[in-house]
Amino acid sequence: MLRFAERTKGAKRSAIRELLKYTEQPEVISFAGGLPDPAAFPLDFLANVAQEEILHNAVKSLQYTTTEGKRPLRQSLAQWLLEEGIKTTMDQIVITAGSQQGLDLLGRVFLNEGDAVFVSLPTYLGALQAFRAYQPTLVGIPLEEDGMDLDFLRRAIREARRAGHDPKLIYVVPDFQNPTGITWSREKREELLEIAEEEDLLVVEDIPYRWLRYEGEHLPTIASLDRYGRVIVLLTFSKILAPGLRIGALVGPEEVVNMVVTLKQGADLCGPSLTQRLAVRFLTDYNLKEHFARLCQHYRGKLAAMLDALARHMPEEATWTKPEGGLFVWVKLPDGVDTTKMLERALAHKVAYVPGQPFFADGSGQNTMRLSFALATLEQIEEGIRRLGAVVKEEIAALSLAKQG
Ligand SMILES: Cc1ncc(COP(=O)(O)O)c(C=O)c1O
Structure with missing residues (x-):
């Protein structure tokens, strides 16, 4: 038998890395990765x-x-x-x-x-x-x-x-x-x-x-x-x-x-x-100044497109951050929504995100998710957020039905 060290006991593979496997199908619009856009590499x-x-x-x-x-x-x-x-x-x-x-x-x-x-x-x-x-x-x-x-x-x-x-x-x-x-x-x-x-x-x-x-x-x-x-x-x-x-x-x-x-x-x-x-x-x-300006130019429009699409497609129960930079937007859904479970519905609608829970040291955050706008095109951002909005609406409706039942 293998006798691993004590410190391996709590070790878990990143849920995100495991998940990325499912998001690689070409028809899925993925906001799951945290990677920078290779189009911006010099x-x-x-x-x-x-x-x-x-x-x-x-x-x-x-x-x-x-x-x-x-x-x-x-x-x-x-x-x-x-x-x-x-x-x-x-x-x-x-x-x-x-x-x-x-x-x-x-x-x-x-x-x-x-x-x-x-x-x-x-x-x-x-x-x-x-x-x-x-x-x-x-x-x-x-x-x-x-x-x-x-x-x-x-x-x-x-x-x-x-x-x-x-x-x-x-x-x-x-x-x-x-x-x-x-x-x-x-x-x-x-x-x-x-x-x-x-x-x-x-x-x-x-x-x-x-x-x-x-x-x-x-x-x-x-x-x-x-x-x-x-x-x-x-x-x-x-x-x-x-x-x-x-x-x-x-x-x-x-x-x-x-x-x-x-x-x-x-x-x-x-x-x-x-x-x-x-x-x-x-x-x-x-020329670092020019390089950073180009990078910012590259991502600025994508972030704006994502914030704009969220405002149009998300139900009013959802809230999200409005960052001034970086690669991520964070979405919070009503209590009771479990974004890990919802991912199956999202993949059926051909859109992917990262469930928020693994980012919480205390295991909370079931109703949150991370969206990266870095790799998607402007068209994919619009279409992907439209799909995601539909997924969230379905999930909230299913949840309130279950509560009534
Ligand atoms: C906050 C933060 N720290 C550290 C890293 C690790 O990045 P790297 O090891 O590539 O520098 C990342 C990568 O996404 C990150 O988001």
């Missing part, structure tokens, strides 16, 4: 620099590299982050295989069994998966329109401490969160830092969607407001360049970065040299 640029790097820079692009990642990449990232108001040096940066590896490494470095990690309800599913491997106590904090309910957070930290769970990390995605699209207000960003300082916790600020703002003003990163050295930033090139390169970065206090590098050595020796070189070239040789 193919010629990547192909040219990959060829140059392989043919003329093989030692740097094909040999092992350092565990913390290539110096020029860390240097150019530090410079770029300065534009975001984050003062950092290359010694405070470690390159990771996407921000997902950053999440796993933070779990390794900080979490003993039972330690408390505070996450919003809902939160990014991949963070729950990464942390769960280290058997923490995940504490869900309600998410409001402008960020976490911080009074609730304060109480939850004290309760966790009283119950013997050492409060360690607060995990947040403050810009166009996955799955809701919600962005934190400046006030809440500032207050979160005060809580972290008062209660002696670290904030993990995960910002994959930050550069995908289609409307409104940029808000400062939590890290740029931090006077206490309590923020660890997770960055990724997945949504602004291409996820298959698997390039991200963890940025934080030097002691944290040193410990992460030490444990990362055992995990992978080093990240991929070739794609790190491509990322350096992207930061130094590509």
Whole structure:
């Protein structure tokens, strides 16, 4: 018999990945994936620099590299982050295989069994998966329109401490969160830092969607407001360049970065040299301003089309977020609707979404769903939301019939 480790006991495959199998039939209009649109990848640029790097820079692009990642990449990232108001040096940066590896490494470095990690309800599913491997106590904090309910957070930290769970990390995605699209207000960003300082916790600020703002003003990163050295930033090139390169970065206090590098050595020796070189070239040789403007232009119309279609096709019992960026819109249906069960009806109508429940650390959220507008065309968005509106109306009608019966 196989005797797996204790930590595998609660391990679950992502419901979303399992589900994507069913949404791949060509007639299904899918809002389920969380992937960026390949039409926005700078193919010629990547192909040219990959060829140059392989043919003329093989030692740097094909040999092992350092565990913390290539110096020029860390240097150019530090410079770029300065534009975001984050003062950092290359010694405070470690390159990771996407921000997902950053999440796993933070779990390794900080979490003993039972330690408390505070996450919003809902939160990014991949963070729950990464942390769960280290058997923490995940504490869900309600998410409001402008960020976490911080009074609730304060109480939850004290309760966790009283119950013997050492409060360690607060995990947040403050810009166009996955799955809701919600962005934190400046006030809440500032207050979160005060809580972290008062209660002696670290904030993990995960910002994959930050550069995908289609409307409104940029808000400062939590890290740029931090006077206490309590923020660890997770960055990724997945949504602004291409996820298959698997390039991200963890940025934080030097002691944290040193410990992460030490444990990362055992995990992978080093990240991929070739794609790190491509990322350096992207930061130094590509016009980032123009690139981000093109990306935003690409997604802006899709988001507007989805919000417009929802307003026309959803029944009045449904509500949804109105994000100013990112890749997702979050829909809430009346209590009693179970979006996991409803998915069968949706697939019969040839439309797919992600049920919201897996994003909730406490198993709630049955009546919610996540819609991504990134991969669909404008026509598919209109037709898909029309189908989804019909599905939701049928489901609500079936539910009220069942109640009467
Ligand atoms: C909030 C958030 N964090 C982290 C990730 C992981 O992305 P990657 O590992 O490709 O950087 C994602 C991917 O969708 C995400 O939405």
